[in-house]
Amino acid sequence: MSEKLKVGIGGLGAIGLTLARAIADGTLPDLTLGAVSARDAEKAKGNLAAIGAEAPIVPLESLAETCDIVVECAPASVFETIARPAIETGRIFVPVSIGALLNHMDLVDRAKDTGARLVLPTGALIGLDAVRAAAEGEIESVTLETRKPPLGLAGAPYLVENDISVERLNEAKKVFEGNAREAAKGFPANVNVAAALSLAGVGPERTSVEIWADPDVTRNTHTIRVEADSARFTMTIENIPTEENPKTGKITALSVIATLRRLTAPLTAGT
Template structure:
Protein backbone atom coordinates (compact mmCIF):
# COMPACT_ATOMS: atom_id res chain seq x y z
CA UNK A 1 0.00 0.00 0.00
CA UNK A 2 1.22 3.52 -0.81
CA UNK A 3 2.24 5.52 2.26
CA UNK A 4 0.17 8.42 3.50
CA UNK A 5 1.50 11.83 2.45
CA UNK A 6 1.26 14.64 4.98
CA UNK A 7 -0.03 18.05 3.86
CA UNK A 8 0.67 21.59 5.05
CA UNK A 9 -1.35 24.57 3.83
CA UNK A 10 -0.23 28.22 3.77
CA UNK A 11 -3.29 30.48 4.09
CA UNK A 12 -6.77 29.65 5.37
CA UNK A 13 -8.90 31.78 3.05
CA UNK A 14 -11.26 30.94 0.20
CA UNK A 15 -8.97 28.15 -1.03
CA UNK A 16 -7.06 27.03 2.06
CA UNK A 17 -9.93 26.67 4.51
CA UNK A 18 -12.09 24.70 2.07
CA UNK A 19 -9.18 22.44 1.21
CA UNK A 20 -8.37 21.97 4.91
CA UNK A 21 -11.97 21.01 5.69
CA UNK A 22 -12.07 18.52 2.83
CA UNK A 23 -8.81 16.90 3.94
CA UNK A 24 -10.04 16.76 7.53
CA UNK A 25 -13.20 14.99 6.38
CA UNK A 26 -10.86 12.22 5.21
CA UNK A 27 -9.05 11.53 1.95
CA UNK A 28 -7.25 8.20 1.45
CA UNK A 29 -3.49 8.62 1.42
CA UNK A 30 -3.46 12.26 2.60
CA UNK A 31 -3.28 13.75 6.10
CA UNK A 32 -3.47 17.44 6.93
CA UNK A 33 -0.84 18.08 9.61
CA UNK A 34 -0.07 21.81 9.55
CA UNK A 35 -1.41 25.18 8.48
CA UNK A 36 0.13 28.66 8.45
CA UNK A 37 -2.18 31.64 8.92
CA UNK A 38 -1.79 35.39 9.26
CA UNK A 39 -4.36 35.61 12.05
CA UNK A 40 -3.77 32.81 14.56
CA UNK A 41 -6.86 33.49 16.67
CA UNK A 42 -9.08 33.30 13.56
CA UNK A 43 -7.30 30.14 12.45
CA UNK A 44 -7.87 28.55 15.89
CA UNK A 45 -11.57 29.37 15.59
CA UNK A 46 -11.77 28.01 12.04
CA UNK A 47 -10.08 24.77 13.05
CA UNK A 48 -12.11 24.31 16.24
CA UNK A 49 -14.53 21.76 14.78
CA UNK A 50 -11.89 19.70 12.97
CA UNK A 51 -11.69 15.97 13.73
CA UNK A 52 -7.90 16.09 13.67
CA UNK A 53 -6.76 19.62 14.28
CA UNK A 54 -3.57 20.47 12.33
CA UNK A 55 -0.79 22.41 14.04
CA UNK A 56 -0.65 26.14 13.39
CA UNK A 57 2.94 26.78 12.38
CA UNK A 58 5.07 29.41 10.68
CA UNK A 59 5.92 29.18 6.97
CA UNK A 60 9.18 27.33 7.64
CA UNK A 61 7.30 24.82 9.80
CA UNK A 62 4.98 23.94 6.92
CA UNK A 63 7.87 22.32 5.12
CA UNK A 64 7.84 19.47 7.65
CA UNK A 65 4.96 18.13 5.55
CA UNK A 66 5.47 16.04 2.41
CA UNK A 67 3.20 18.33 0.39
CA UNK A 68 3.09 22.11 0.88
CA UNK A 69 0.06 23.83 -0.63
CA UNK A 70 0.36 27.61 -1.03
CA UNK A 71 -3.06 29.28 -0.75
CA UNK A 72 -1.97 32.73 0.38
CA UNK A 73 -1.51 36.17 -1.18
CA UNK A 74 1.05 36.24 -4.01
CA UNK A 75 3.21 38.53 -1.84
CA UNK A 76 4.34 35.57 0.30
CA UNK A 77 4.59 33.06 -2.55
CA UNK A 78 8.39 33.14 -2.63
CA UNK A 79 8.77 32.54 1.11
CA UNK A 80 6.46 29.51 1.00
CA UNK A 81 8.02 28.17 -2.20
CA UNK A 82 11.60 28.51 -0.97
CA UNK A 83 10.89 26.76 2.34
CA UNK A 84 9.19 23.82 0.61
CA UNK A 85 11.72 23.53 -2.20
CA UNK A 86 14.74 23.71 0.11
CA UNK A 87 13.40 20.66 1.95
CA UNK A 88 12.72 18.73 -1.25
CA UNK A 89 8.95 18.69 -0.78
CA UNK A 90 6.08 18.59 -3.27
CA UNK A 91 5.09 22.23 -3.67
CA UNK A 92 1.58 22.98 -4.96
CA UNK A 93 1.12 26.72 -5.64
CA UNK A 94 -2.22 28.50 -5.99
CA UNK A 95 -0.58 31.85 -6.74
CA UNK A 96 1.12 30.39 -9.79
CA UNK A 97 1.30 33.80 -11.50
CA UNK A 98 4.07 34.53 -9.01
CA UNK A 99 6.06 31.61 -10.39
CA UNK A 100 6.48 33.21 -13.84
CA UNK A 101 9.16 35.75 -12.82
CA UNK A 102 10.75 33.14 -10.51
CA UNK A 103 11.43 30.22 -12.81
CA UNK A 104 14.81 29.82 -11.10
CA UNK A 105 12.80 28.03 -8.39
CA UNK A 106 12.34 25.17 -10.85
CA UNK A 107 16.13 24.88 -11.09
CA UNK A 108 16.36 24.96 -7.27
CA UNK A 109 13.76 22.18 -7.10
CA UNK A 110 15.76 20.09 -9.54
CA UNK A 111 18.74 20.33 -7.18
CA UNK A 112 16.84 19.43 -3.99
CA UNK A 113 14.56 16.79 -5.52
CA UNK A 114 11.46 18.90 -4.83
CA UNK A 115 8.58 18.90 -7.30
CA UNK A 116 6.43 21.89 -8.24
CA UNK A 117 2.95 20.77 -9.23
CA UNK A 118 0.74 23.53 -10.62
CA UNK A 119 -2.90 22.55 -10.24
CA UNK A 120 -5.47 23.32 -12.93
CA UNK A 121 -7.07 25.60 -10.34
CA UNK A 122 -9.94 27.70 -11.60
CA UNK A 123 -9.26 26.65 -15.20
CA UNK A 124 -9.97 23.57 -17.30
CA UNK A 125 -8.42 21.43 -19.94
CA UNK A 126 -4.73 21.71 -19.09
CA UNK A 127 -4.41 18.00 -19.88
CA UNK A 128 -5.41 18.70 -23.49
CA UNK A 129 -3.22 21.80 -23.68
CA UNK A 130 -0.21 19.81 -22.47
CA UNK A 131 -0.92 17.08 -24.98
CA UNK A 132 -1.24 19.62 -27.80
CA UNK A 133 2.01 21.27 -26.72
CA UNK A 134 3.90 18.00 -27.20
CA UNK A 135 3.34 18.82 -30.88
CA UNK A 136 3.17 22.06 -32.89
CA UNK A 137 1.06 24.87 -31.40
CA UNK A 138 0.34 28.02 -33.38
CA UNK A 139 -1.49 30.03 -30.73
CA UNK A 140 -2.96 29.93 -27.23
CA UNK A 141 -5.36 32.61 -26.01
CA UNK A 142 -7.51 33.06 -22.94
CA UNK A 143 -10.37 35.49 -22.52
CA UNK A 144 -11.28 36.20 -18.90
CA UNK A 145 -14.55 37.87 -18.03
CA UNK A 146 -15.30 38.71 -14.42
CA UNK A 147 -17.95 40.75 -12.65
CA UNK A 148 -16.22 44.10 -11.97
CA UNK A 149 -15.87 43.37 -8.23
CA UNK A 150 -13.79 40.30 -9.15
CA UNK A 151 -11.09 42.61 -10.52
CA UNK A 152 -11.01 45.29 -7.84
CA UNK A 153 -7.58 46.04 -6.37
CA UNK A 154 -5.46 44.84 -9.29
CA UNK A 155 -2.23 46.90 -9.47
CA UNK A 156 -2.61 47.35 -13.26
CA UNK A 157 -6.01 49.01 -12.80
CA UNK A 158 -4.64 51.31 -10.13
CA UNK A 159 -1.58 52.22 -12.23
CA UNK A 160 -3.83 53.06 -15.21
CA UNK A 161 -6.55 54.85 -13.23
CA UNK A 162 -9.22 52.32 -14.27
CA UNK A 163 -12.20 52.21 -11.90
CA UNK A 164 -13.84 48.86 -12.68
CA UNK A 165 -16.72 49.51 -10.31
CA UNK A 166 -17.75 52.35 -12.63
CA UNK A 167 -18.32 49.75 -15.39
CA UNK A 168 -22.09 49.42 -15.18
CA UNK A 169 -23.50 48.92 -18.70
CA UNK A 170 -21.08 47.78 -21.41
CA UNK A 171 -18.48 45.08 -20.84
CA UNK A 172 -15.06 46.73 -20.94
CA UNK A 173 -11.69 45.37 -22.04
CA UNK A 174 -9.28 46.36 -19.25
CA UNK A 175 -6.18 44.44 -20.37
CA UNK A 176 -4.85 42.83 -23.52
CA UNK A 177 -1.37 41.37 -23.64
CA UNK A 178 0.67 38.33 -22.73
CA UNK A 179 0.29 36.09 -19.69
CA UNK A 180 3.56 37.30 -18.17
CA UNK A 181 2.44 40.95 -18.02
CA UNK A 182 -1.09 39.94 -16.95
CA UNK A 183 0.31 38.02 -13.98
CA UNK A 184 2.27 41.12 -12.85
CA UNK A 185 -0.70 43.45 -13.28
CA UNK A 186 -3.39 41.14 -11.91
CA UNK A 187 -1.63 38.91 -9.35
CA UNK A 188 -4.87 37.98 -7.57
CA UNK A 189 -7.08 37.63 -10.65
CA UNK A 190 -5.52 35.66 -13.48
CA UNK A 191 -3.39 32.88 -12.07
CA UNK A 192 -5.31 30.80 -14.59
CA UNK A 193 -3.39 32.52 -17.42
CA UNK A 194 -0.10 31.58 -15.77
CA UNK A 195 -1.16 27.94 -15.42
CA UNK A 196 -2.23 27.93 -19.07
CA UNK A 197 1.10 29.43 -20.13
CA UNK A 198 3.07 26.83 -18.17
CA UNK A 199 0.98 24.02 -19.65
CA UNK A 200 1.37 25.25 -23.20
CA UNK A 201 3.69 27.64 -25.02
CA UNK A 202 4.98 29.87 -22.23
CA UNK A 203 4.07 33.26 -20.76
CA UNK A 204 5.36 35.41 -23.62
CA UNK A 205 3.36 33.69 -26.37
CA UNK A 206 0.17 33.03 -24.36
CA UNK A 207 -2.17 35.96 -24.94
CA UNK A 208 -4.92 37.16 -22.64
CA UNK A 209 -7.84 39.58 -22.70
CA UNK A 210 -9.36 40.61 -19.37
CA UNK A 211 -12.88 42.02 -19.42
CA UNK A 212 -14.83 43.69 -16.63
CA UNK A 213 -18.33 42.52 -17.46
CA UNK A 214 -21.30 43.72 -15.41
CA UNK A 215 -23.51 41.18 -17.21
CA UNK A 216 -21.77 38.07 -15.88
CA UNK A 217 -22.19 36.70 -12.38
CA UNK A 218 -19.49 34.08 -12.84
CA UNK A 219 -15.73 34.26 -13.34
CA UNK A 220 -15.62 33.06 -16.93
CA UNK A 221 -12.52 31.86 -18.77
CA UNK A 222 -12.43 30.80 -22.43
CA UNK A 223 -9.31 29.11 -23.80
CA UNK A 224 -8.61 28.78 -27.52
CA UNK A 225 -5.73 26.67 -28.78
CA UNK A 226 -4.77 26.28 -32.41
CA UNK A 227 -2.47 23.26 -32.70
CA UNK A 228 -1.38 20.87 -35.41
CA UNK A 229 -3.15 17.96 -33.71
CA UNK A 230 -6.34 19.67 -32.57
CA UNK A 231 -8.25 22.89 -32.16
CA UNK A 232 -9.44 23.43 -28.57
CA UNK A 233 -12.16 25.83 -27.45
CA UNK A 234 -13.15 25.52 -23.80
CA UNK A 235 -15.08 27.69 -21.38
CA UNK A 236 -15.45 27.45 -17.61
CA UNK A 237 -17.95 29.59 -15.67
CA UNK A 238 -16.90 29.69 -12.03
CA UNK A 239 -19.19 30.56 -9.16
CA UNK A 240 -17.26 33.18 -7.14
CA UNK A 241 -16.59 32.09 -3.56
CA UNK A 242 -18.33 33.92 -0.72
CA UNK A 243 -15.05 34.70 1.05
CA UNK A 244 -13.25 36.12 -1.99
CA UNK A 245 -15.20 37.04 -5.15
CA UNK A 246 -11.98 36.97 -7.21
CA UNK A 247 -11.66 33.24 -6.53
CA UNK A 248 -13.89 30.62 -8.12
CA UNK A 249 -15.34 27.96 -5.81
CA UNK A 250 -13.89 25.23 -7.97
CA UNK A 251 -10.31 26.17 -7.07
CA UNK A 252 -9.99 24.28 -3.76
CA UNK A 253 -11.81 21.34 -5.38
CA UNK A 254 -9.28 21.33 -8.19
CA UNK A 255 -6.40 21.33 -5.72
CA UNK A 256 -8.01 18.49 -3.79
CA UNK A 257 -8.36 16.50 -7.03
CA UNK A 258 -4.72 17.27 -7.80
CA UNK A 259 -3.59 16.04 -4.35
CA UNK A 260 -5.67 12.87 -4.70
CA UNK A 261 -3.88 12.21 -7.97
CA UNK A 262 -0.57 12.18 -6.09
CA UNK A 263 -1.57 9.11 -4.08
CA UNK A 264 -4.45 7.36 -5.85
CA UNK A 265 -3.99 3.95 -7.47
CA UNK A 266 -6.35 4.86 -10.31
CA UNK A 267 -5.54 8.25 -11.81
CA UNK A 268 -7.61 9.67 -14.64
CA UNK A 269 -6.32 12.37 -17.01
CA UNK A 270 -2.69 13.19 -17.74
Protein backbone atom coordinates in the same frame (compact mmCIF):
# COMPACT_ATOMS: atom_id res chain seq x y z
CA MET B 1 0.03 3.28 1.76
CA SER B 2 1.81 2.33 4.98
CA GLU B 3 1.95 5.88 6.28
CA LYS B 4 -0.15 8.88 5.42
CA LEU B 5 1.55 11.85 3.79
CA LYS B 6 1.52 15.02 5.85
CA VAL B 7 0.12 18.15 4.22
CA GLY B 8 1.10 21.67 5.24
CA ILE B 9 -1.24 24.47 4.21
CA GLY B 10 0.08 27.99 3.81
CA GLY B 11 -2.91 30.32 4.10
CA LEU B 12 -6.21 29.43 5.72
CA GLY B 13 -8.64 31.46 3.63
CA ALA B 14 -11.44 30.06 1.48
CA ILE B 15 -9.15 27.63 -0.37
CA GLY B 16 -6.98 26.59 2.55
CA LEU B 17 -9.90 25.97 4.90
CA THR B 18 -11.74 23.90 2.28
CA LEU B 19 -8.63 21.79 1.83
CA ALA B 20 -8.16 21.37 5.59
CA ARG B 21 -11.77 20.20 5.88
CA ALA B 22 -11.29 17.65 3.10
CA ILE B 23 -8.29 16.18 4.89
CA ALA B 24 -9.93 16.22 8.31
CA ASP B 25 -13.19 14.58 7.23
CA GLY B 26 -11.52 11.75 5.31
CA THR B 27 -12.27 12.98 1.80
CA LEU B 28 -8.53 12.52 1.20
CA PRO B 29 -7.97 9.30 3.18
CA ASP B 30 -4.27 8.90 2.38
CA LEU B 31 -3.34 12.34 3.71
CA THR B 32 -3.16 13.91 7.14
CA LEU B 33 -3.01 17.56 8.14
CA GLY B 34 0.54 18.19 9.31
CA ALA B 35 0.55 21.95 9.92
CA VAL B 36 -1.07 25.18 8.82
CA SER B 37 0.04 28.77 8.67
CA ALA B 38 -2.15 31.87 8.93
CA ARG B 39 -1.73 35.56 9.74
CA ASP B 40 -4.17 35.35 12.66
CA ALA B 41 -3.27 32.29 14.71
CA GLU B 42 -6.21 32.59 17.10
CA LYS B 43 -8.70 32.87 14.26
CA ALA B 44 -7.03 29.90 12.56
CA LYS B 45 -7.45 27.81 15.74
CA GLY B 46 -11.13 28.65 15.82
CA ASN B 47 -11.61 27.85 12.15
CA LEU B 48 -9.86 24.50 12.49
CA ALA B 49 -11.94 23.61 15.53
CA ALA B 50 -15.13 24.48 13.67
CA ILE B 51 -14.37 21.89 10.98
CA GLY B 52 -13.10 19.25 13.39
CA ALA B 53 -9.45 19.59 12.41
CA GLU B 54 -6.33 19.77 14.51
CA ALA B 55 -2.85 20.88 13.41
CA PRO B 56 0.06 22.95 14.68
CA ILE B 57 -0.01 26.57 13.53
CA VAL B 58 3.49 27.48 12.41
CA PRO B 59 5.24 30.27 10.47
CA LEU B 60 5.06 30.02 6.67
CA GLU B 61 8.72 29.16 6.33
CA SER B 62 8.36 26.26 8.77
CA LEU B 63 5.71 24.27 6.90
CA ALA B 64 8.29 22.26 4.99
CA GLU B 65 10.12 21.16 8.12
CA THR B 66 7.59 18.47 9.03
CA CYS B 67 5.27 18.13 6.01
CA ASP B 68 5.69 15.98 2.90
CA ILE B 69 3.44 18.19 0.78
CA VAL B 70 3.28 21.97 1.06
CA VAL B 71 0.26 23.73 -0.43
CA GLU B 72 0.52 27.48 -1.02
CA CYS B 73 -2.82 29.31 -0.97
CA ALA B 74 -1.74 32.65 0.47
CA PRO B 75 -1.30 36.15 -0.99
CA ALA B 76 1.22 36.21 -3.82
CA SER B 77 3.42 38.59 -1.79
CA VAL B 78 4.49 35.72 0.51
CA PHE B 79 4.87 33.11 -2.24
CA GLU B 80 8.63 32.76 -1.95
CA THR B 81 8.48 32.49 1.85
CA ILE B 82 6.45 29.30 1.45
CA ALA B 83 7.94 28.00 -1.78
CA ARG B 84 11.68 28.19 -1.27
CA PRO B 85 11.88 26.11 1.94
CA ALA B 86 9.63 23.49 0.32
CA ILE B 87 11.93 23.24 -2.68
CA GLU B 88 15.13 23.28 -0.62
CA THR B 89 13.91 20.40 1.54
CA GLY B 90 12.77 18.30 -1.42
CA ARG B 91 9.05 18.43 -0.74
CA ILE B 92 6.10 18.23 -3.10
CA PHE B 93 5.06 21.83 -3.61
CA VAL B 94 1.52 22.66 -4.77
CA PRO B 95 1.11 26.39 -5.50
CA VAL B 96 -2.20 28.17 -6.03
CA SER B 97 -0.55 31.54 -6.77
CA ILE B 98 0.85 30.21 -10.03
CA GLY B 99 1.29 33.73 -11.39
CA ALA B 100 3.89 34.35 -8.69
CA LEU B 101 5.82 31.30 -9.86
CA LEU B 102 6.61 33.08 -13.12
CA ASN B 103 8.86 35.41 -11.12
CA HIS B 104 10.61 32.51 -9.39
CA MET B 105 11.29 30.01 -12.15
CA ASP B 106 14.71 29.38 -10.63
CA LEU B 107 12.82 27.18 -8.18
CA VAL B 108 12.19 24.71 -11.01
CA ASP B 109 15.92 24.37 -11.68
CA ARG B 110 16.62 24.08 -7.96
CA ALA B 111 14.04 21.30 -7.65
CA LYS B 112 16.10 19.20 -10.05
CA ASP B 113 18.92 19.27 -7.50
CA THR B 114 16.89 18.76 -4.33
CA GLY B 115 14.40 16.19 -5.62
CA ALA B 116 11.44 18.47 -4.98
CA ARG B 117 8.41 18.45 -7.27
CA LEU B 118 6.23 21.36 -8.30
CA VAL B 119 2.71 20.15 -9.03
CA LEU B 120 0.45 22.86 -10.43
CA PRO B 121 -3.33 22.50 -10.03
CA THR B 122 -5.52 23.37 -12.99
CA GLY B 123 -7.34 25.78 -10.69
CA ALA B 124 -10.21 27.75 -12.17
CA LEU B 125 -9.33 26.83 -15.76
CA ILE B 126 -10.27 24.01 -18.10
CA GLY B 127 -8.49 21.77 -20.57
CA LEU B 128 -4.85 21.95 -19.52
CA ASP B 129 -4.58 18.27 -20.43
CA ALA B 130 -5.42 19.10 -24.05
CA VAL B 131 -3.01 22.05 -24.07
CA ARG B 132 -0.20 19.89 -22.67
CA ALA B 133 -0.84 17.26 -25.31
CA ALA B 134 -0.90 19.84 -28.13
CA ALA B 135 2.39 21.29 -26.84
CA GLU B 136 4.08 17.98 -27.62
CA GLY B 137 3.51 18.98 -31.23
CA GLU B 138 3.42 22.51 -32.63
CA ILE B 139 1.12 25.18 -31.22
CA GLU B 140 0.55 28.24 -33.37
CA SER B 141 -1.37 30.34 -30.85
CA VAL B 142 -2.98 30.25 -27.40
CA THR B 143 -5.43 32.91 -26.27
CA LEU B 144 -7.19 33.30 -22.95
CA GLU B 145 -10.22 35.57 -22.60
CA THR B 146 -11.28 36.22 -19.00
CA ARG B 147 -14.56 37.93 -18.10
CA LYS B 148 -15.38 38.77 -14.51
CA PRO B 149 -17.98 40.83 -12.68
CA PRO B 150 -16.40 44.27 -12.12
CA LEU B 151 -16.26 43.72 -8.36
CA GLY B 152 -14.02 40.71 -8.91
CA LEU B 153 -11.40 42.89 -10.62
CA ALA B 154 -11.59 45.96 -8.41
CA GLY B 155 -8.29 46.94 -6.83
CA ALA B 156 -6.05 45.01 -9.23
CA PRO B 157 -2.61 46.68 -9.46
CA TYR B 158 -2.87 47.16 -13.23
CA LEU B 159 -6.17 49.01 -12.89
CA VAL B 160 -4.86 51.19 -10.08
CA GLU B 161 -1.59 52.04 -11.86
CA ASN B 162 -3.39 52.92 -15.09
CA ASP B 163 -6.32 54.69 -13.42
CA ILE B 164 -8.87 52.33 -14.97
CA SER B 165 -12.26 52.35 -13.26
CA VAL B 166 -14.62 49.38 -13.30
CA GLU B 167 -17.35 51.06 -11.28
CA ARG B 168 -20.89 51.62 -12.55
CA LEU B 169 -20.33 49.88 -15.88
CA ASN B 170 -23.32 49.42 -18.18
CA GLU B 171 -21.51 47.23 -20.69
CA ALA B 172 -18.44 45.01 -20.92
CA LYS B 173 -15.12 46.85 -20.81
CA LYS B 174 -11.78 45.41 -21.92
CA VAL B 175 -9.35 46.42 -19.19
CA PHE B 176 -6.26 44.51 -20.32
CA GLU B 177 -4.67 42.97 -23.40
CA GLY B 178 -1.18 41.53 -23.36
CA ASN B 179 0.71 38.35 -22.59
CA ALA B 180 0.39 35.99 -19.64
CA ARG B 181 3.42 37.34 -17.80
CA GLU B 182 2.06 40.88 -17.93
CA ALA B 183 -1.40 39.68 -16.90
CA ALA B 184 -0.07 37.77 -13.90
CA LYS B 185 1.86 40.84 -12.75
CA GLY B 186 -1.04 43.25 -13.20
CA PHE B 187 -3.77 40.98 -11.79
CA PRO B 188 -2.06 38.73 -9.19
CA ALA B 189 -5.32 37.81 -7.44
CA ASN B 190 -7.31 37.25 -10.62
CA VAL B 191 -5.50 35.44 -13.38
CA ASN B 192 -3.38 32.63 -11.99
CA VAL B 193 -5.20 30.80 -14.78
CA ALA B 194 -3.12 32.72 -17.34
CA ALA B 195 0.12 31.54 -15.74
CA ALA B 196 -1.10 27.94 -15.52
CA LEU B 197 -2.16 27.98 -19.16
CA SER B 198 1.17 29.42 -20.27
CA LEU B 199 3.20 26.82 -18.37
CA ALA B 200 1.10 24.01 -19.83
CA GLY B 201 1.53 25.34 -23.36
CA VAL B 202 3.83 27.78 -25.13
CA GLY B 203 5.13 29.92 -22.29
CA PRO B 204 4.09 33.26 -20.78
CA GLU B 205 5.38 35.49 -23.58
CA ARG B 206 3.50 33.64 -26.34
CA THR B 207 0.22 33.21 -24.43
CA SER B 208 -2.18 36.06 -25.23
CA VAL B 209 -4.60 37.32 -22.59
CA GLU B 210 -7.65 39.58 -22.64
CA ILE B 211 -9.37 40.62 -19.43
CA TRP B 212 -12.88 42.09 -19.42
CA ALA B 213 -14.92 43.67 -16.66
CA ASP B 214 -18.42 42.59 -17.58
CA PRO B 215 -21.49 43.67 -15.57
CA ASP B 216 -23.62 41.11 -17.42
CA VAL B 217 -21.77 38.07 -16.06
CA THR B 218 -22.28 36.64 -12.60
CA ARG B 219 -19.61 33.98 -12.90
CA ASN B 220 -15.87 34.20 -13.50
CA THR B 221 -15.61 33.08 -17.13
CA HIS B 222 -12.49 31.86 -18.94
CA THR B 223 -12.30 30.92 -22.61
CA ILE B 224 -9.25 29.23 -24.13
CA ARG B 225 -8.63 29.21 -27.88
CA VAL B 226 -5.84 27.06 -29.28
CA GLU B 227 -4.55 26.62 -32.81
CA ALA B 228 -2.14 23.70 -33.17
CA ASP B 229 -0.94 21.22 -35.78
CA SER B 230 -2.80 18.46 -33.94
CA ALA B 231 -6.09 20.17 -33.13
CA ARG B 232 -8.05 23.39 -33.00
CA PHE B 233 -10.15 23.84 -29.87
CA THR B 234 -12.11 26.38 -27.88
CA MET B 235 -13.15 25.75 -24.27
CA THR B 236 -15.13 27.90 -21.85
CA ILE B 237 -15.67 27.51 -18.13
CA GLU B 238 -18.01 29.61 -15.97
CA ASN B 239 -16.95 29.47 -12.34
CA ILE B 240 -19.16 30.29 -9.38
CA PRO B 241 -17.31 32.73 -7.09
CA THR B 242 -16.86 31.87 -3.43
CA GLU B 243 -18.95 33.79 -0.93
CA GLU B 244 -15.83 34.84 0.95
CA ASN B 245 -13.89 36.19 -2.03
CA PRO B 246 -15.44 37.07 -5.42
CA LYS B 247 -11.97 36.92 -7.00
CA THR B 248 -11.80 33.17 -6.35
CA GLY B 249 -14.00 30.49 -7.91
CA LYS B 250 -15.32 27.58 -5.87
CA ILE B 251 -13.74 25.11 -8.27
CA THR B 252 -10.23 26.33 -7.40
CA ALA B 253 -10.23 24.64 -4.00
CA LEU B 254 -11.76 21.51 -5.52
CA SER B 255 -8.97 21.49 -8.10
CA VAL B 256 -6.38 21.45 -5.32
CA ILE B 257 -8.23 18.57 -3.63
CA ALA B 258 -8.25 16.66 -6.93
CA THR B 259 -4.53 17.35 -7.39
CA LEU B 260 -3.71 15.94 -3.95
CA ARG B 261 -5.91 12.90 -4.55
CA ARG B 262 -4.01 12.24 -7.77
CA LEU B 263 -0.72 12.10 -5.84
CA THR B 264 -1.79 8.97 -3.97
CA ALA B 265 -4.42 7.40 -6.22
CA PRO B 266 -3.77 3.97 -7.82
CA LEU B 267 -5.54 5.14 -10.98
CA THR B 268 -5.61 8.59 -12.58
CA ALA B 269 -7.48 9.73 -15.69
CA GLY B 270 -6.29 12.46 -18.03
CA THR B 271 -2.94 13.45 -19.49
